[in-house]
Amino acid sequence: MNNTMTNKRNLIDAQKFALYAAMASISMMFAAFLSAYIVKQASGNWLEFSLPSTFYLSTVLVLLISAVLHKTKSFINTLESGLYKSGIVVALVLSILFIISQYTSWNTLVDRGVDLKGNVSGSFLYLITGIHVLDVIGGVVALIISAVYAFIFPIHTHPEKGQKFDLVVNYWHFVDVLWIVLFLFLMFYK
Amino acid sequence: MANTTIYEEDVLIKEQGFNDHFHDHHHGDKYQTNFIFHYVFSMDHKIIARQFLITGMIWAIIGAAMSVVFRMQLGFPEESLAWIKPFLGKWIEIDPTTGMGKLVPEFYYALVTMHGTIIVFFVLTAGLSGTFSNLLIPLQLGARDMASPFLNMLSYWFFFLAGIIMFYSLFLSTGPFSGGWVAYPPLSALPQASSGSGTGMTLWIMSLTFFVVSVLLGGINYITTVLNLRTKGMTLWRMPLTIWAFFVTAILGLLSFPVLASGFFMLIFDRSLGTSFFLSEIFIEGQALDRVGGSPILFQHLFWFLGHPEVYIIILPAMGLVSEVMSVHARKPIFGYRAMVYSIMAIGFLSFIVWAHHMFMSGVNPFLSNFFVVFTLIIAVPSAVKVFNWITTLYGGNLRLNTPMLFAIGFVSMFISGGLTGIFLGNSAIDIQLHDTYFVVAHFHIVMGVAAMFGMFAGIYHWYPKMYGRFMNETLGKIHFWGTIISAYAIFWPMHYIGMAGVPRRYFSFESFDAFKHFADLNKFITIFAIISFALQLVFVINFFYSIWYGKKMKTKNPWGANSLEWTTPIEPIHGNWPGNLPVVHRWPYDYSKDEREFIPQHIPLKEGEIGDH
Ligand code: HEM
Numbered sequence: 139m140n141n142t143m144t145n146k147r148n149l150i151d152a153q154k155f156a157l158y159a160a161m162a163s164i165s166m167m168f169a170a171f172l173s174a175y176i177v178k179q180a181s182g183n184w185l186e187f188s189l190p191s192t193f194y195l196s197t198v199l200v201l202l203i204s205a206v207l208h209k210t211k212s213f214i215n216t217l218e219s220g221l222y223k224s225g226i227v228v229a230l231v232l233s234i235l236f237i238i239s240q241y242t243s244w245n246t247l248v249d250r251g252v253d254l255k256g257n258v259s260g261s262f263l264y265l266i267t268g269i270h271v272l273d274v275i276g277g278v279v280a281l282i283i284s285a286v287y288a289f290i291f292p293i294h295t296h297p298e299k300g301q302k303f304d305l306v307v308n309y310w311h312f313v314d315v316l317w318i319v320l321f322l323f324l325m326f327y328k
Numbered sequence: 329m330a331n332t333t334i335y336e337e338d339v340l341i342k343e344q345g346f347n348d349h350f351h352d353h354h355h356g357d358k359y360q361t362n363f364i365f366h367y368v369f370s371m372d373h374k375i376i377a378r379q380f381l382i383t384g385m386i387w388a389i390i391g392a393a394m395s396v397v398f399r400m401q402l403g404f405p406e407e408s409l410a411w412i413k414p415f416l417g418k419w420i421e422i423d424p425t426t427g428m429g430k431l432v433p434e435f436y437y438a439l440v441t442m443h444g445t446i447i448v449f450f451v452l453t454a455g456l457s458g459t460f461s462n463l464l465i466p467l468q469l470g471a472r473d474m475a476s477p478f479l480n481m482l483s484y485w486f487f488f489l490a491g492i493i494m495f496y497s498l499f500l501s502t503g504p505f506s507g508g509w510v511a512y513p514p515l516s517a518l519p520q521a522s523s524g525s526g527t528g529m530t531l532w533i534m535s536l537t538f539f540v541v542s543v544l545l546g547g548i549n550y551i552t553t554v555l556n557l558r559t560k561g562m563t564l565w566r567m568p569l570t571i572w573a574f575f576v577t578a579i580l581g582l583l584s585f586p587v588l589a590s591g592f593f594m595l596i597f598d599r600s601l602g603t604s605f606f607l608s609e610i611f612i613e614g615q616a617l618d619r620v621g622g623s624p625i626l627f628q629h630l631f632w633f634l635g636h637p638e639v640y641i642i643i644l645p646a647m648g649l650v651s652e653v654m655s656v657h658a659r660k661p662i663f664g665y666r667a668m669v670y671s672i673m674a675i676g677f678l679s680f681i682v683w684a685h686h687m688f689m690s691g692v693n694p695f696l697s698n699f700f701v702v703f704t705l706i707i708a709v710p711s712a713v714k715v716f717n718w719i720t721t722l723y724g725g726n727l728r729l730n731t732p733m734l735f736a737i738g739f740v741s742m743f744i745s746g747g748l749t750g751i752f753l754g755n756s757a758i759d760i761q762l763h764d765t766y767f768v769v770a771h772f773h774i775v776m777g778v779a780a781m782f783g784m785f786a787g788i789y790h791w792y793p794k795m796y797g798r799f800m801n802e803t804l805g806k807i808h809f810w811g812t813i814i815s816a817y818a819i820f821w822p823m824h825y826i827g828m829a830g831v832p833r834r835y836f837s838f839e840s841f842d843a844f845k846h847f848a849d850l851n852k853f854i855t856i857f858a859i860i861s862f863a864l865q866l867v868f869v870i871n872f873f874y875s876i877w878y879g880k881k882m883k884t885k886n887p888w889g890a891n892s893l894e895w896t897t898p899i900e901p902i903h904g905n906w907p908g909n910l911p912v913v914h915r916w917p918y919d920y921s922k923d924e925r926e927f928i929p930q931h932i933p934l935k936e937g938e939i940g941d942h
């Protein structure tokens with residue numbers, strides 16, 4: 139993407155804008171899932187079940203990820219290379235913990251008899267949280283790439299890196315907020 | 329006189345243009361060095377536009393040929409089709425005693441399904457908006473290229489991949505998907521539902537998923553480019569209507585295609601993971617299925633939430649092209665420029681809240697239907713504004729009736745005809761009779777199929793010199809236009825009549841229905857014109873490819889005397905579009921027949937007291 143066209147008169151940062159557009163798309167996708175959920179629920183034959191407690195843990199994890207990344211971003215400006223690298227690694231570990239916490243929640247649900255193929259309410263839960271985990275995996279890949287860059291290139295040699303990393307951080311904030319919305323939705327629209 | 333003005337204009341860009349230092353470092357041309365990266369994996373928007381166009385044309389020929397085959401079955405059910413057996417193989421069944429060849433009914437459905445899918449998505453979405461958004465957004469805005477040429481290239485290749493997968497599915501021994509272009513469950517959700525529902529549907533859904541990715545990548549790029557890379561002086565209100573149309577189209581795509589993707593994910597879950605989002609109380613060969621609790625209507629909602637914006641994703645670019653072509657060849661400013669922009673936006677907005685008009689007969693609550701009736705009928709208002717403005721633009725103009733102009737006028741004719749039938753269908757009570765009949769087929773083929781094709785043809789004939797540096801042949805172009813408009817009306821007007829009589833769409837044969845037998849002659853008539861119109865499109869294809877090498881050469885930069893910036897670029901296209909500075913814009917693009925000048929291009933500075941915006 140190095141040959142991205144630039145024009146000195148750019149009104150907004152093109153890459154950031156493209157990211158926002160992509161977020162709008164992803165949001166529409168989830169809006170569709172949630173509307174389908176509401177419509178289906180209203181038509182009956184709907185199994186109610188309580189959410190596994192590990193979902194609360196997931197929520198704490200996303201809050202931590204966002205906080206850590208927010209702080210890490212500032213280490214670029216202050217050129218604190220060590221803190222910058224460790225910030226990325228901590229976020230990476232937290233995000234993998236998030237995936238594990240989701241997986242654990244699914245297992246708990248299956249043990250309680252709510253499986254993918256049973257009632258549609260269960261299917262929806264796996265669908266929605268599953269697709270969200272795919273988005274998280276996308277974020278993990280982006281973090282791994284950031285980590286590789288951070289460890290190979292000295293922090294001051296790459297003025298653009300800050301911008302790129304900013305995109306990663308923004309994407310993570312989005313995924314995190316998305317999780318919180320989904321979690322609240324699943325909690326209140328049983 | 330023409331030559332001197334052009335010379336002056338060059339000097340103008342050189343002296344007063346905007347220097348973005350594009351040509352200072354030769355980064356632009358480095359990937360143009362070999363054939364593969366120049367023509368195949370090109371990142372130049374002008375090459376990508378041509379890639380979209382030619383791929384779209386290939387698909388159009390395939391899709392249209394399919395319709396000829398199934399029209400033959402409908403129009404001449406008693407004639408033998410044995411002669412197409414060499415092409416279709418086992419899909420033509422030969423009766424051993426009479427030697428009579430018939431289309432296998434399963435394959436008839438597959439053909440109808442593929443025809444719809446291919447034309448709607450590959451031809452009228454990718455082929456139309458892919459081609460012209462790519463070609464015109466940077467050129468008309470005064471940009472060097474798209475915001476991200478790389479994503480742009482990916483967008484084409486995802487489309488290509490989608491095409492390859494769909495093409496492969498045509499050759500499956502079980503046939504391609506055959507449940508209709510709308511892919512309603514259960515036919516799409518249960519692999520065992522019909523022969524096309526197995527592998528055929530798996531490939532259909534894979535192909536369209538890649539297609540969605542292509543549309544999103546393209547759309548993100550178009551929006552970013554429009555907002556970010558306009559040259560100096562190109563305010564939003566100075567953009568040509570083409571750009572406004574592509575811009576709103578891209579927004580519609582970005583917001584509606586993801587919803588289709590959601591529907592696809594749920595279908596994939598139902599097909600492969602055993603969920604029942606869309607399935608309930610299904611019997612297959614007398615056996616009750618244990619998949620219960622879902623609802624097929626849910627899919628219809630998700631599909632049409634995309635599906636209705638999608639029809640505007642198809643028609644808006646055509647509207648933009650027509651507005652531009654019409655203003656240039658009428659030598660008159662477009663009438664009501666701002667009203668045109670606002671109606672594009674209104675149509676875009678309303679298109680999101682009318683989807684259930686496709687479901688009046690699917691068992692949705694009739695009270696709910698009322699809302700959708702009202703919103704649907706309101707769409708007629710901005711549509712009528714646009715039609716009024718096109719006609720007023722023509723009125724009193726100094727019309728050049730060349731091929732692009734004829735197609736632009738033909739577009740308006742088609743859009744009026746098809747729009748009016750839309751108003752019938754938008755009434756849920758009348759829809760009880762008309763739903764799923766040939767009336768609907770006639771409605772959407774005229775308003776979307778033919779009208780959008782006409783917009784595309786207007787665009788191709790008009791911008792052909794910009795793409796290939798030569799003109800297409802006018803005589804062949806006129807034959808193409810008059811032949812096509814006559815056969816299009818001959819095909820689709822009778823269909824309204826058949827539809828009002830209640831003849832259902834998607835039926836393989838009407839021979840066993842007494843009520844519909846007497847339409848046999850009309851069906852023959854339609855089929856004959858379908859074949860004629862197919863032949864006429866071949867005239868276009870021949871004209872297109874012949875002219876690439878042998879067409880009349882473009883000798884001046886601005887052969888039509890148009891105002892928009894693409895005509896200030898060199899005849900021989902270069903990377904970065906303008907050899908030196910970028911043109912700076914001083915006025916809106918529709919200063920035609922003003923101050924005793926026939927046209928005043930956008931980069932000509934304003935005279936004292938003159939206003940640049942309208
Ligand atoms: C005045 C504006 C329009 C109105 C009120 C209108 C209304 C309708 C209605 C109510 C239907 C459903 C009929 C049924 O299935 O029973 C329909 C079908 C359709 N319309 Fe329109 N329409 C309008 C313009 C358009 C335009 C501009 C396009 C495309 C460019 C379009 C494309 C379609 C398509 C593709 C279908 C059929 C889809 C299918 O069932 O396969 N319509 N229209």
Ligand SMILES: [Cu+2]
Pocket residue numbers: 635636639682683685686
């Ligand atoms: Cu519609």
